[in-house]
Amino acid sequence: MSSSSNTPKRNIATPLRLIKRKQSKLLPETPECFTHVTVETPSSSKVTLLNNDKCDEARNLIVAVRIRPMNARELSVVGAKNVITVDENKVSINSSCIGSSTTKLNYMFPYDHVFWSCDKSKFNYSSQDEVFSKIGNPLLENAFQGYNACLFAYGQTGSGKSYSMMGIDSENLDCNDIGIIPRFCKKLFNKIELLDDPNAAIVDVSYFEIYNEKIHDLLLSNSHRTPLKVREHPVWGPYVVNLSTYKVKSYEELKSWLLLGNKNRAVAATLMNEKSSRSHSIFSIELSLEENHIENVTKRSKISLVDLAGSERLGNTNNNSNEEKLKQGVFINKSLLTLGKVICALADQKKGVQFVPYRESVLTWLLRESLGGNSFTSMLATITPANVHIDETLATLRYACQARSIVNRAHVNEDPHERIIRELRVEVGRLQALRQDYERQSLSSSTIQIDSSIDYVHELDELRNQLTNKEKELEQAQQSWENRYKEHQLYQMEQLAEVEKKKEELESQIRIMSNLQNDVKLSPYRSNFLEEVENILKVSSSKEELLNQFEVWVAKCGYDYDVTLSKCGRYMRIVDNDSLKKANCPLNEVEVVTMRGEIQDLQNLINNLNWVTEECITDLDVSSVINDIYKAAKLLQPHISKEEKLRLAFAKFIKSTQVLETALLNNVNTKSKKVVTFRL
Numbered sequence: 001m002s003s004s005s006n007t008p009k010r011n012i013a014t015p016l017r018l019i020k021r022k023q024s025k026l027l028p029e030t031p032e033c034f035t036h037v038t039v040e041t042p043s044s045s046k047v048t049l050l051n052n053d054k055c056d057e058a059r060n061l062i063v064a065v066r067i068r069p070m071n072a073r074e075l076s077v078v079g080a081k082n083v084i085t086v087d088e089n090k091v092s093i094n095s096s097c098i099g100s101s102t103t104k105l106n107y108m109f110p111y112d113h114v115f116w117s118c119d120k121s122k123f124n125y126s127s128q129d130e131v132f133s134k135i136g137n138p139l140l141e142n143a144f145q146g147y148n149a150c151l152f153a154y155g156q157t158g159s160g161k162s163y164s165m166m167g168i169d170s171e172n173l174d175c176n177d178i179g180i181i182p183r184f185c186k187k188l189f190n191k192i193e194l195l196d197d198p199n200a201a202i203v204d205v206s207y208f209e210i211y212n213e214k215i216h217d218l219l220l221s222n223s224h225r226t227p228l229k230v231r232e233h234p235v236w237g238p239y240v241v242n243l244s245t246y247k248v249k250s251y252e253e254l255k256s257w258l259l260l261g262n263k264n265r266a267v268a269a270t271l272m273n274e275k276s277s278r279s280h281s282i283f284s285i286e287l288s289l290e291e292n293h294i295e296n297v298t299k300r301s302k303i304s305l306v307d308l309a310g311s312e313r314l315g316n317t318n319n320n321s322n323e324e325k326l327k328q329g330v331f332i333n334k335s336l337l338t339l340g341k342v343i344c345a346l347a348d349q350k351k352g353v354q355f356v357p358y359r360e361s362v363l364t365w366l367l368r369e370s371l372g373g374n375s376f377t378s379m380l381a382t383i384t385p386a387n388v389h390i391d392e393t394l395a396t397l398r399y400a401c402q403a404r405s406i407v408n409r410a411h412v413n414e415d416p417h418e419r420i421i422r423e424l425r426v427e428v429g430r431l432q433a434l435r436q437d438y439e440r441q442s443l444s445s446s447t448i449q450i451d452s453s454i455d456y457v458h459e460l461d462e463l464r465n466q467l468t469n470k471e472k473e474l475e476q477a478q479q480s481w482e483n484r485y486k487e488h489q490l491y492q493m494e495q496l497a498e499v500e501k502k503k504e505e506l507e508s509q510i511r512i513m514s515n516l517q518n519d520v521k522l523s524p525y526r527s528n529f530l531e532e533v534e535n536i537l538k539v540s541s542s543k544e545e546l547l548n549q550f551e552v553w554v555a556k557c558g559y560d561y562d563v564t565l566s567k568c569g570r571y572m573r574i575v576d577n578d579s580l581k582k583a584n585c586p587l588n589e590v591e592v593v594t595m596r597g598e599i600q601d602l603q604n605l606i607n608n609l610n611w612v613t614e615e616c617i618t619d620l621d622v623s624s625v626i627n628d629i630y631k632a633a634k635l636l637q638p639h640i641s642k643e644e645k646l647r648l649a650f651a652k653f654i655k656s657t658q659v660l661e662t663a664l665l666n667n668v669n670t671k672s673k674k675v676v677t678f679r680l
């Protein structure tokens with residue numbers, strides 16, 4: 001926009017390269033990020049960076065400033081003055097008009113766009129429509145190409161953020177003065193209608209606010225205002241868990257959600273006794289465009305339209321006596337302060353600053369991709385021209401100017417493989433057309449000289465080779481795409497089978513545990529390997545005889561064993577003669593348990609017996625020992641399966657191992673610090 005009044009010529013401290021703020025000019029409460037601003041005006045650069053599988057567009061944040069008219073309260077202040085002048089895309093502050101300021105300096109800040117909206121009757125007045133077409137529409141165009149987009153409004157309380165983003169009345173979206181968000185949505189559906197196949201576009205919307213660092217879903221009724229959590233997806237980055245998302249097919253449908261969200265926001269603000277919005281609100285649109293369903297090319301874009309809470313300084317709020325208000329102020333400032341730090345860090349990236357403190361606030365964490373990441377982002381800074389707010393205005397202008405240095409790297413959100421195939425197809429098409437041209441020309445030009453005709457044939461051959469190579473590449477790409485798809489399907493099926501297996505195992509463990517807790521006499525596992533041993537024990541009169549009996553029984557099962565005595569007791573080692581693999585089996589405990597005849601006793605033993613060792617046992621120890629037993633059992637299986645009786649005994653043995661395993665794991669889970677020995 002062009003100027004509203006003359007810009008004074010002298011004392012202009014133009015921050016074209018660097019502005020260093022004098023600390024003394026701001027109140028002591030001014031957040032640090034507003035006081036230590038160094039501004040380096042970026043060139044409006046647009047670079048295309050190529051890496052292995054994606055083509056990034058590097059672009060500076062687009063920053064616009066909008067000046068609203070002075071309101072009645074500002075005008076009623078004695079000595080009220082307009083201190084802002086606009087010249088094209090530059091904003092100047094004439095500080096000689098500022099009563100309180102000690103230094104009489106003029107400042108001039110350049111931006112990508114400046115919207116002067118102080119007087120509707122003036123030719124240079126910037127309407128809502130103009131604001132949308134300059135900063136909203138380009139983002140919409142980007143979104144249709146598959147780029148993420150973000151627009152956020154920043155400024156002091158009452159400076160016109162909500163007016164610009166939503167309109168004069170957030171609960172009436174049918175008037176002429178609607179803001180960027182409803183305009184964006186209307187135009188979105190207008191553009192979808194113009195597509196060859198409007199059904200190829202899918203639009204999902206969600207709407208939430210961040211209040212006191214907590215996230216609330218605005219599309220749920222206020223009674224369900226439980227705070228939501230943020231998680232990070234490995235591919236899509238941070239997201240809000242359980243946020244409600246709705247598919248919309250028309251602007252009217254979308255409008256009803258927008259109105260509901262605005263109403264919920266207003267109700268929440270009223271409940272909290274708020275006039276102005278002290279929360280950050282984020283309206284999100286996810287646009288999926290299926291460009292070619294045969295080739296399976298889908299582009300996706302996430303659009304975030306953000307109305308930030310007012311950037312008032314703590315020193316300016318009159319509510320410090322009220323603890324709750326102070327807390328809100330602190331939290332709002334925490335988010336904005338972090339936003340300031342993030343902007344500073346990103347703006348300084350060129351100078352080698354590495355760490356960007358996104359995680360310090362919910363807002364910056366969620367906006368991570370929009371600030372310095374995969375998104376085309378614009379910022380609308382709103383200000384009042386009134387001299388009473390000069391400090392805030394200056395802070396906003398500096399903040400906004402610094403944000404211009406941020407470079408985002410956006411890329412089209414589509415599968416890189418899909419892109420390779422699409423690009424190869426284009427290349428093959430181009431080469432085919434070229435070959436046809438050549439062939440047509442060679443047929444028609446009977447007058448071609450011999451020499452040039454040789455060149456011509458040579459070029460044609462070259463072209464044919466290129467075409468054949470590209471066609472081969474395309475075929476391979478398609479082939480590998482199909483293979484990848486098949487592999488993926490196979491992988492999914494394997495995963496499913498794995499889950500099923502796990503489920504069965506869990507169910508079996510649950511059954512075992514419930515059986516163990518109930519009357520052991522009724523347990524199906526009561527009659528198991530232990531019982532067999534019990535029978536042997538019944539007929540044995542001495543320990544020696546017991547071992548002899550046991551030896552006979554084990555030999556019948558087709559494997560060797562040896563029983564070892566140690567100071568901790570006796571244990572049996574099962575040996576598979578073929579592979580010389582070994583597994584140890586508890587003998588003492590079997591003995592004791594079977595003597596008493598209670599499986600519960602086994603559990604008690606595992607839990608309480610003085611199995612003293614120097615080392616703590618872990619889950620891993622248990623599973624590795626049990627695994628050994630299973631492995632040995634597996635090796636024994638071929639010998640055992642020949643005879644029905646032995647097969648049964650073997651099955652019982654496995655079952656008893658399962659019982660033991662569960663009991664051991666249970667012990668480890670509950671008493672992992674206990675020092676015990678496994679004599680397995």
Ligand SMILES: Nc1ncnc2c1ncn2[C@@H]1O[C@H](COP(=O)(O)OP(=O)(O)OP(=O)(O)O)[C@@H](O)[C@H]1O
Nearest residue numbers: 068117156157158159160161162163276277309310
């Ligand atoms: N460009 C404008 N033209 C006319 N009136 C405006 C303009 N911008 C803002 N206003 C008016 O100024 C008042 C404050 O605006 P708004 O509510 O948008 O401020 P805000 O920055 O969103 O404040 P808060 O941070 O408290 O939410 C409103 O009455 C609004 O109608």
